[in-house]
Amino acid sequence: MAVYTDVADEELSAFIATYDIGQLLSCKGIAEGVENSNYLLHTEGGYFILTLYEKRVNPNDLPFFLNLMQHLSSKDLSCPIPVAAQDGKLLSALAGRPAALVTFLDGMWVKRPKPEHCSELGRGMANLHVAGADFDMQRPNSLAVADWRPLFDQCSARADTVFPGLAAEIDKELTHLERVWPKGLPSGVIHADLFPDNVFFLSDKLSGLIDFYFACTDALAYDVAICLNAWCFEHDGAFNVTKARAMLNGYTKVRPLSGAEYEALPILARGSALRFLLTRLYDWLSVPEGALVTPKDPLEYLKKLRFHQDVDSIESYGLEP
Amino acid sequence: MAVYTDVADEELSAFIATYDIGQLLSCKGIAEGVENSNYLLHTEGGYFILTLYEKRVNPNDLPFFLNLMQHLSSKDLSCPIPVAAQDGKLLSALAGRPAALVTFLDGMWVKRPKPEHCSELGRGMANLHVAGADFDMQRPNSLAVADWRPLFDQCSARADTVFPGLAAEIDKELTHLERVWPKGLPSGVIHADLFPDNVFFLSDKLSGLIDFYFACTDALAYDVAICLNAWCFEHDGAFNVTKARAMLNGYTKVRPLSGAEYEALPILARGSALRFLLTRLYDWLSVPEGALVTPKDPLEYLKKLRFHQDVDSIESYGLEP
Known part of the structure; x- marks a missing residue:
C-alpha cells in the first residue's frame, strides 16, 4: 500500500485544468x-488513475512506458491508456513529481490464481508480445543478467544474516548464469513484472494488464520465465505443473515458442528467480526502521531458484519433451 | 490512511451477490x-463504498449510524446512503467483521478551508441538525463530559511526558468543566466529528457529509463548538475570527441559536477542545512501536483549549455581543 505524496487542492485543480476531462468531482488515494x-x-469526463512517480522510477524512462501503453492499446490490448493534456503531452508534473493520467481499467487481480487464470495470463502475455512487435522505442532491461552482480555486491556482505550460506549460494548461481545466459532469443517488448497483482480479471477472463513500469526490451521468453515463478508456485512453495502447462499452452496458442526458447526456459526461470531474489534481498536489507512497507520475503525466491536448478527438461513444466 | 483487512476474492464475490448491484467490476482499497x-x-450497478468496521467501532452502534444516514438522505441531506442487501438489511458481515455498503459520494475535502467553506459548513451542519430532528433512534455521546475523567485517568500518569505540567492543567480544566457544563440545551442528532476531511465540496459548495461513526444524541451547539475548533484555527495556532463568523452566520441562517446556546459556546468549545486533547493524548501514549498510523498531535488541542479559556463573550467568535 502506498500513497506517498500529499497534493494541495489548488495544485490538483490546476493540474486537472490542463486536460480536457472536465471538472474534478472526486479524488481518492x-x-x-x-x-x-x-x-x-472522478471527473466530469469519467474515471481516471493519476500516478505520481516516486523516486524509484527514472523520469527518463517515463516516455517509453507511456508511449508503450498508448501503442499497446492502439493494438487492442487492454491496458490503461495515457490521457494527453491539452498540449498533447502524456507526461506532466504535480507536487514536484512527474505525473501522468491514465484511463481507469475495470477488473480485479486474483489472489489465488487457478489454472484457468494461468491459461488466460499466457494468452494475454503472448498478445502483449505480439502487439509490442512494432513498437519503435527501445529500453534495455535495467535488471538484466549484467546488472545482477553489481546488485549482489551491494548486499552480499549481509546476505548470510538473512539465511546462512546465502551469499555463497547466490555467488555460485550468478557465476553459472553469467556463463550460460542464452543470447539471440527472439526479443521485443516484455512486461517484466507480470505478477498476479498486475493482471486484471472479470469473471475469470483476463480484462487487462497494468503497471508497465518495468517494461523493457528483452527476450520474450524471459517474460514467460518470470510468470512461471510468479504464477505457478503454491503458497507452500510447491510447483504446480498444471498451472505451468496451462500458462504455456495459453501462450503458445497465440505465439508459438521456438525450440531455442523452450530449451532456454529452465535457465531463464533460474535467472528470473535470481533477479527477484536479489531485488528482494536488497530491499530486505535496506528497509529503514519503522518503514511503512513490509519488504517481500527474499527466501521465497531462493526456493523457486532451487526448483529450477533441478529442472533438466520442459517436461518439468508440464509439456511434452 | 488505512486498509486493515484483506478480503478473499471468493468471499467478496459472495458478499456482493447478496446485493442487487450486479457483478463486481473493480475493488480498490x-x-x-x-x-x-x-x-x-465498481459494480454493474454503479460505484459504492464498502466499509469493514474495525475494532474501534462498537457493532451495537452500527444500526444507529446506518439508519441515521438513511434518514438524513431521505430528508435530502447529501450523505452516503446505505444500500440494503436482498434480505433488506443494511448491516452485513465480511471477513469476520461487520460490513456495510453505501453509495459513493462525489466531492473532495478541503485541506485549507477559506471563510466561504466555513459558511457552507455552518449551513450544512444546521441542515443536518434540522434533518435529524425527527430521527427516532437515540445514542448517548460516548465521549461526553462524564467520560472524560475515566479517559484522563488512563493517561494522566504519563501526560507530563508529552508536555510538562499537562496533567495538572487538564485536571484543573476537567474539574471546572464538570462543574459548569451546561444542561438543558436544545439536543438532537449531532455529527460530533465534522472535521474538514468529513465534509465534501464541489466548486466551493458543500456537496455532502460523510463518516457518521461518532454521531450521537447531544447538545446541537456542541457540534458547533467542535467545528469552531476543527475549522477556525490556522495551522500556526491562530484563531481566525472571520472563519468563525462565517461558520456561525452560515449556521444561524438555517437554524437560529438561542440565547442560552450563544452563552454556552465558550464552555462547549473548551469542552470540545478537551475531548480531542484527551483522545489524542490517549492515542499518542498508546501507539505501538512501528505503528502504521502516526497519531495526531494532542498539543494542537491544548492551544485551542487555552484560547477558549480566555474567551468571555461571543464577540471573540466574530459575533455582535
Missing part, C-alpha cells in the same frame, strides 16, 4: 502499488 | 480514514 502514489479520480 | 477499512467498488 489508492492503497495499492508500492512504487508510486496512485489516486482514483 | 482507499488510503483514507483511520478507524475502518474502506474499499471503492
Whole structure:
C-alpha cells in the first residue's frame, strides 16, 4: 500500500485544468502499488488513475512506458491508456513529481490464481508480445543478467544474516548464469513484472494488464520465465505443473515458442528467480526502521531458484519433451 | 490512511451477490480514514463504498449510524446512503467483521478551508441538525463530559511526558468543566466529528457529509463548538475570527441559536477542545512501536483549549455581543 505524496487542492485543480476531462468531482488515494502514489479520480469526463512517480522510477524512462501503453492499446490490448493534456503531452508534473493520467481499467487481480487464470495470463502475455512487435522505442532491461552482480555486491556482505550460506549460494548461481545466459532469443517488448497483482480479471477472463513500469526490451521468453515463478508456485512453495502447462499452452496458442526458447526456459526461470531474489534481498536489507512497507520475503525466491536448478527438461513444466 | 483487512476474492464475490448491484467490476482499497477499512467498488450497478468496521467501532452502534444516514438522505441531506442487501438489511458481515455498503459520494475535502467553506459548513451542519430532528433512534455521546475523567485517568500518569505540567492543567480544566457544563440545551442528532476531511465540496459548495461513526444524541451547539475548533484555527495556532463568523452566520441562517446556546459556546468549545486533547493524548501514549498510523498531535488541542479559556463573550467568535 502506498500513497506517498500529499497534493494541495489548488495544485490538483490546476493540474486537472490542463486536460480536457472536465471538472474534478472526486479524488481518492489508492492503497495499492508500492512504487508510486496512485489516486482514483472522478471527473466530469469519467474515471481516471493519476500516478505520481516516486523516486524509484527514472523520469527518463517515463516516455517509453507511456508511449508503450498508448501503442499497446492502439493494438487492442487492454491496458490503461495515457490521457494527453491539452498540449498533447502524456507526461506532466504535480507536487514536484512527474505525473501522468491514465484511463481507469475495470477488473480485479486474483489472489489465488487457478489454472484457468494461468491459461488466460499466457494468452494475454503472448498478445502483449505480439502487439509490442512494432513498437519503435527501445529500453534495455535495467535488471538484466549484467546488472545482477553489481546488485549482489551491494548486499552480499549481509546476505548470510538473512539465511546462512546465502551469499555463497547466490555467488555460485550468478557465476553459472553469467556463463550460460542464452543470447539471440527472439526479443521485443516484455512486461517484466507480470505478477498476479498486475493482471486484471472479470469473471475469470483476463480484462487487462497494468503497471508497465518495468517494461523493457528483452527476450520474450524471459517474460514467460518470470510468470512461471510468479504464477505457478503454491503458497507452500510447491510447483504446480498444471498451472505451468496451462500458462504455456495459453501462450503458445497465440505465439508459438521456438525450440531455442523452450530449451532456454529452465535457465531463464533460474535467472528470473535470481533477479527477484536479489531485488528482494536488497530491499530486505535496506528497509529503514519503522518503514511503512513490509519488504517481500527474499527466501521465497531462493526456493523457486532451487526448483529450477533441478529442472533438466520442459517436461518439468508440464509439456511434452 | 488505512486498509486493515484483506478480503478473499471468493468471499467478496459472495458478499456482493447478496446485493442487487450486479457483478463486481473493480475493488480498490482507499488510503483514507483511520478507524475502518474502506474499499471503492465498481459494480454493474454503479460505484459504492464498502466499509469493514474495525475494532474501534462498537457493532451495537452500527444500526444507529446506518439508519441515521438513511434518514438524513431521505430528508435530502447529501450523505452516503446505505444500500440494503436482498434480505433488506443494511448491516452485513465480511471477513469476520461487520460490513456495510453505501453509495459513493462525489466531492473532495478541503485541506485549507477559506471563510466561504466555513459558511457552507455552518449551513450544512444546521441542515443536518434540522434533518435529524425527527430521527427516532437515540445514542448517548460516548465521549461526553462524564467520560472524560475515566479517559484522563488512563493517561494522566504519563501526560507530563508529552508536555510538562499537562496533567495538572487538564485536571484543573476537567474539574471546572464538570462543574459548569451546561444542561438543558436544545439536543438532537449531532455529527460530533465534522472535521474538514468529513465534509465534501464541489466548486466551493458543500456537496455532502460523510463518516457518521461518532454521531450521537447531544447538545446541537456542541457540534458547533467542535467545528469552531476543527475549522477556525490556522495551522500556526491562530484563531481566525472571520472563519468563525462565517461558520456561525452560515449556521444561524438555517437554524437560529438561542440565547442560552450563544452563552454556552465558550464552555462547549473548551469542552470540545478537551475531548480531542484527551483522545489524542490517549492515542499518542498508546501507539505501538512501528505503528502504521502516526497519531495526531494532542498539543494542537491544548492551544485551542487555552484560547477558549480566555474567551468571555461571543464577540471573540466574530459575533455582535
